[in-house]
Amino acid sequence: MRDAAAIVELRGLVKVFRDFWRRQKVTAVDGLSLDIYPGEVFGLLGPNGSGKSTTIKIMLGLLHPSAGTVRVFGRPPQSVQAKEKIGYLPEESHLYQYLTARETLDFYGRLFNLGARQRHERIEQLLEMVGLAHAADRPVGEFSKGMARRIGLAQALINDPRLIILDEPTAGLDPIGCRQVKDIILQLARRGRAVLLSSHLLADVEDVCQRIAILYNGHVCAEGRVNDFTQSKEAICITLPALSPAQIEELLESIRQKVGAEPQVQHPRVSLEQCFLRVVQRAEAAALERSGAAAATKLAEYLQSGTASES
Amino acid sequence: MRRTLAIAWLAARTAVRSRLVIALIGLLAVVVLGLPAVIKGDGTTTGKIKITLQYSLGFSMLILGAATLWAACGSISQEIEGRQIRLVVVKPVQPWHVWVGKWLGLAGIAALLLAVAGCAVYIYLKWHLQPDRTPPEELKIIVTEIMCARQKVWSRSEDVGRAAEQRLRELLQHGTLPQGMTRRKALAALKRQILTERSAVRPGGIKTWHFDPPDKKWPVPADAAGGAVHLRARFFSAFALEKKPISGTWQFLDDEGELRGTLPMDAAPEKLVRLTVPGEFLPPSGPLLVRFVNGSEERSATVIFDTDDGLELLIPAGGFAANLARALVILWCYLALLAALGLTAGALFSFPVATFVAAALLLMALTGNYFAWMSTHGEGDHHHGPAEEPGFLQKIGAQAALAVSVAVRPALAFAPLGKLADGQWIAWRATAQALGILAGVYPGMLLVVGVLGLSRRELAAPP
Numbered sequence: 183m184r185d186a187a188a189i190v191e192l193r194g195l196v197k198v199f200r201d202f203w204r205r206q207k208v209t210a211v212d213g214l215s216l217d218i219y220p221g222e223v224f225g226l227l228g229p230n231g232s233g234k235s236t237t238i239k240i241m242l243g244l245l246h247p248s249a250g251t252v253r254v255f256g257r258p259p260q261s262v263q264a265k266e267k268i269g270y271l272p273e274e275s276h277l278y279q280y281l282t283a284r285e286t287l288d289f290y291g292r293l294f295n296l297g298a299r300q301r302h303e304r305i306e307q308l309l310e311m312v313g314l315a316h317a318a319d320r321p322v323g324e325f326s327k328g329m330a331r332r333i334g335l336a337q338a339l340i341n342d343p344r345l346i347i348l349d350e351p352t353a354g355l356d357p358i359g360c361r362q363v364k365d366i367i368l369q370l371a372r373r374g375r376a377v378l379l380s381s382h383l384l385a386d387v388e389d390v391c392q393r394i395a396i397l398y399n400g401h402v403c404a405e406g407r408v409n410d411f412t413q414s415k416e417a418i419c420i421t422l423p424a425l426s427p428a429q430i431e432e433l434l435e436s437i438r439q440k441v442g443a444e445p446q447v448q449h450p451r452v453s454l455e456q457c458f459l460r461v462v463q464r465a466e467a468a469a470l471e472r473s474g475a476a477a478a479t480k481l482a483e484y485l486q487s488g489t490a491s492e493s
Numbered sequence: 494m495r496r497t498l499a500i501a502w503l504a505a506r507t508a509v510r511s512r513l514v515i516a517l518i519g520l521l522a523v524v525v526l527g528l529p530a531v532i533k534g535d536g537t538t539t540g541k542i543k544i545t546l547q548y549s550l551g552f553s554m555l556i557l558g559a560a561t562l563w564a565a566c567g568s569i570s571q572e573i574e575g576r577q578i579r580l581v582v583v584k585p586v587q588p589w590h591v592w593v594g595k596w597l598g599l600a601g602i603a604a605l606l607l608a609v610a611g612c613a614v615y616i617y618l619k620w621h622l623q624p625d626r627t628p629p630e631e632l633k634i635i636v637t638e639i640m641c642a643r644q645k646v647w648s649r650s651e652d653v654g655r656a657a658e659q660r661l662r663e664l665l666q667h668g669t670l671p672q673g674m675t676r677r678k679a680l681a682a683l684k685r686q687i688l689t690e691r692s693a694v695r696p697g698g699i700k701t702w703h704f705d706p707p708d709k710k711w712p713v714p715a716d717a718a719g720g721a722v723h724l725r726a727r728f729f730s731a732f733a734l735e736k737k738p739i740s741g742t743w744q745f746l747d748d749e750g751e752l753r754g755t756l757p758m759d760a761a762p763e764k765l766v767r768l769t770v771p772g773e774f775l776p777p778s779g780p781l782l783v784r785f786v787n788g789s790e791e792r793s794a795t796v797i798f799d800t801d802d803g804l805e806l807l808i809p810a811g812g813f814a815a816n817l818a819r820a821l822v823i824l825w826c827y828l829a830l831l832a833a834l835g836l837t838a839g840a841l842f843s844f845p846v847a848t849f850v851a852a853a854l855l856l857m858a859l860t861g862n863y864f865a866w867m868s869t870h871g872e873g874d875h876h877h878g879p880a881e882e883p884g885f886l887q888k889i890g891a892q893a894a895l896a897v898s899v900a901v902r903p904a905l906a907f908a909p910l911g912k913l914a915d916g917q918w919i920a921w922r923a924t925a926q927a928l929g930i931l932a933g934v935y936p937g938m939l940l941v942v943g944v945l946g947l948s949r950r951e952l953a954a955p956p
Contacts, residue, residue, distance in 0.1 A: 199955060242583045244953035260948075262585040270583045276576035278503065280510035292499030293584035337580065 187256075188217035189345050189376045190241060195250035197236050197400075210236040212400035213250070218378055220344070223371045225387040225408070226380040228397035234380045235273060237397070238347055241378075242270055254345070266294065269343030273350045273380075275334030279323030283314050283333050286322055287340055294341040301340075307482035308336040311366070313359075327354035335363065342484055346370060347378045352386050357458045364390050369481045388412065421450060496586050500594025501601065504568055508602045517560055517606055524552045525613040538627045542639050545614060545621075547914040553610040554824055554910075561603050561828045562855070565835025566847040568595045569947070574844065578952055588840075588947035592940055595836055596829070600932075603828040611821040615814065637721060638767075642816035642918040643807040648702035648783070651691065657683040685800070692798040693731065696790040702804050704781045711775040712808055722770040723807040724783065730762040731795035739796055740788035743768060747776040762796070770806070781806075810918035819919040820909035826931035830904065831855075833936035837943035840950070858904070861897035864890075903930050 197211040211233040218224045226234045239245040240252055243259035257264040277286055284305055291301035309315045312332035317325070322333055331354050338346060348367070352360040367377050367390045381387050387394060388408060395405040404411070425433070430447060437445045508514050529545045569591065572578040581591065618640070622632060660683050664670045670679060694700045712722070730737060743756040754774040760766045775781060783804065787793050798804060834854065838847035907927050912919050 239953040242579075244579055244583065245951050262587065265583060265585040268583065270580070272576075272579060274576075276580060278507070278577060280506070281503075289499055289503060290580070290584060293496050293581065293586055295495050295585070341584075 186220045188219055189255060190216075190218040190378070191251070191253040192216050192237070192241070193251045195237065195240060195252065196248045197233070197240060197245060198248040210400055211240070211247075214397070214400065214402055215250075216395055216402060216405065218345070218376050220376050221371055221374045222393060223367055223377040223379060223391045225391035225394035226378060226397065227384070227387060227394055232397040233400040234397055235349060236400075238349055238378070238380060242268070242347065266341065267344040269338035269341060269346040271331075271334045271338040271346075271348045271351055273353070275330040277322045277330065277333065277337075280321055282319045282321055283309065283325075283336075284318045286333060287336055290337045291340050296341070304340055304342075304482070304484055307484060308339060311480070311482040311485075312336045313362070328356060328359055331355055332359065335366070339482070339485060343375065345376045345378070347380075349380045350382065351379065352381065352383060357455050358462055360386065361455065361459060366481060370485065373486065496584075496590045497594045497597065500581070500586070500591055501597035504595045504598025505602050506598075507568070508564060508599070513560065513564060514602060514606065517556065518609060520556050521553050521606065521610045522613070524556065525549045525610055525617065528552060529617070538621070538631045539635055539639065542618060542621070542635055543914045545618060546639070547910050549614055550610065550820075550824070550913075551910055553607070554827070557603055557606055557610070557828055558831050561599060562831045562835045562851055563848065564602075565595070565599050565832045566839045566851055567844050568599065568839055569836055569943075570839035570842065570844040570847050573950075573952055576953075582952055588944045589940065591947065592836055592840065592943045596832055596936065596940075599832040599836075600825070600829040603832065604825050607821055607825050607828065611817060615817060637723075637916075639914065639916045640813040641809065641916045642811040642813060643723065643916055644707055644810040644918040644920075646704050646707055646806040646808060648704050648804055649780075651688065653684050653687040653691070656687050660687070688800045689797075692800050694785060694787045694796045694798070696787050696793045696795065698787050699784055700798070701782055701784045704783060704806055706778060706781070707808065710778045711781065712772070722772065722775065722809070724756075724768040724770050725805050725807060726766045726768075726785075727764075727799045727804075728762055728766075729797045729799075731797060737794050738762075739794065740792040741796070742786045742788075744784040744786060745770065745774040746782040746784065748779040748782070750782070807917075813916075816913060816919050819921070819924045820913045822924050823907050823909040823919070823927040823931075826907075826927045829932040830935050833939040833943075837939040837946070840943040841946040857897055858901040861894055861901055862905070864894035864898075867894075904935060907931070 193215050195211050195214040196209070198209050199207045201207050210231075214233065214237060216224075226237065228234050236245060240247050241254060241259055243265075252259050254261075254264045255267055259265075278289070281289060287305040287308060288301055291304065296304070305318075306315075309318050312335055314329060314332055314336070317329065322330060325333065331351070335348075335351060338348070346367075351363050351367075355363060364386060367379065371377055371390075371392075377390075379387065379391060391408050393405070393407055394411070395402050397403065434445055434447070528549050529541055532544050532548060569578070572581075578591070582588075621627065622635060622640070624632065627635070657680050661670075661676070661679055664679070674682075692700075724743065728739070730739065738759055738761050740757075740759045743758055745753045745755070747753060753776065754771060756768050756770070758766065758768065783806075785796075785798075787796055835847070835851050838851040838854075841847070842850055907923060909919055911917075
């Protein structure tokens, strides 16, 4: 991963918000530096007001840095060449309410200068992927929050971006939607795309991110691989098929003798998310009608370009 | 181009979906069809047709102008406030794509609505001018005076510079030049005085005007058949209280002084006199001399012709439908300029501020001439003593008003509705100039300001 050049390079980034009279109001980002590489899912974590969204907006050219440098694909963020390779899903999907889902994707596709045929193909695949094929001709103003997030995600992928910036991508989605988005993120990363994920949901970040940076008051307080943060080096866990009480006692006695410490026995737990998914999958198998978003199938065909790698 | 057109399509769609277009079509229908029914006019069909052309289209322009300015002010600023623009500018688009795209969309909608208003007016006129609805005599006047396109040809302006210089020298020699009057002002006043003197024709006297043919030749009689050549004169009697009719003869001569025809005149002063000039009175090429021979003292009085528009020749230059189309193109240019003004204001300020700034700028542009005149001439007269020397602030204000007046003068030079209602030809050249100036140069300047503002503005800044 690190063999390739960084896609995003932030060096000593500072953002000071000022009032009308140019008096300093707040320092949202203070000396932030980080790199994001192709094929990695990078998580930006931090409490409210820590500077996550400001950092993303600076990377997208929506805000101008007070100091420091920003390079995206080696260019300033306002560069058209850089923006051609970026997909962005904002924290709230501010879409044109009167456009239908298909018109919305068509409009953003035109902004990427995509030809009519290419747009048509991609729109159909994306609508299928985000589970909105049945609602393609409904105005997005009528969509639920979850459906709006799905169409927001689809517009972020219309240009087959090399860098995908997702601000709270699972906000407002049901557990199936969350799972689908996380699957899409992982599949995109496997195909060499870089994903920058900003989220409050630590479980989501843990599920998909390889590296994270934790921001506080505009500073990077901690940065590194997720495993390095979450793995305990002082204990190990061995999972076995279900055993009888006698067999367990025999094993424990053997461990006590060899390790000299008291081992713990626990039954592995299934997460509530897994349990929920299992129930819904059963309901879907029984062909129950849904009025909202349908379950997605797989990553859109045109997004499957690039070498798939094991994550 | 695809990006710009995508934004244009979106801007047009926004206007349609927000029901603005439907509301405007309803308002235009009320104005175009309702106004001629409400306004009484002079009771003649000719008056009604003039009202329909001038007021219906004028009010339509007022409504469309206000709506275009308002929609343009909100087009960018409301998207910034509603945050939709964030998803647009993070795509590979430049600020000028956004500005030009929005402008094309708004100008396109304005063109469509103006075309609807224009077509409605045209259909209404055609319906109204059926032989069973309009008396034949009046129909003839309307067709030859209003529903036509006649080119106005002015007589050569008289060179009175030398005579004015001579008179000024005499005044200086005798020391009778009023105190405090500059040489420039004195010369201008003397020129005016000489022109007024020369515009008077005593009974039995003669006055001659020289007309140069437009495009180097006069229309041959066959050309004139579709719409006759007219001579239009406005004059006053030297005896203001005595409205005695003026009798005289109009003579038409070629450049070598050969008489080509005469027309008798017996008309009351202070009214516009229209005379139809037969085609054979006009020379094939070269200047046309028009001579007024005032009648005898018993049958006439001293006549004073208006120095500004005393005499004009109106020659047929095209059909009414094409003239209406050209007038609509010029009106559209004004709407395109208003769209540009609103977009630039919206790129720089929030919606309410943008609307206020755009309206204030528009007001300044429209009143700049008046304020420039006021600041240089002042109000009232100065018969009771010499004029006060203007103060520093007054001078600054005068210069600012003058600058605004000079800057907007080219934009205010077109007045298509007055010409249309008067049956005057709106030249292709004037239409092209309007397109260049109103829909090219001014929007171009506003584009630069708007794009600079949009580039420097932080589109995701907290409110």
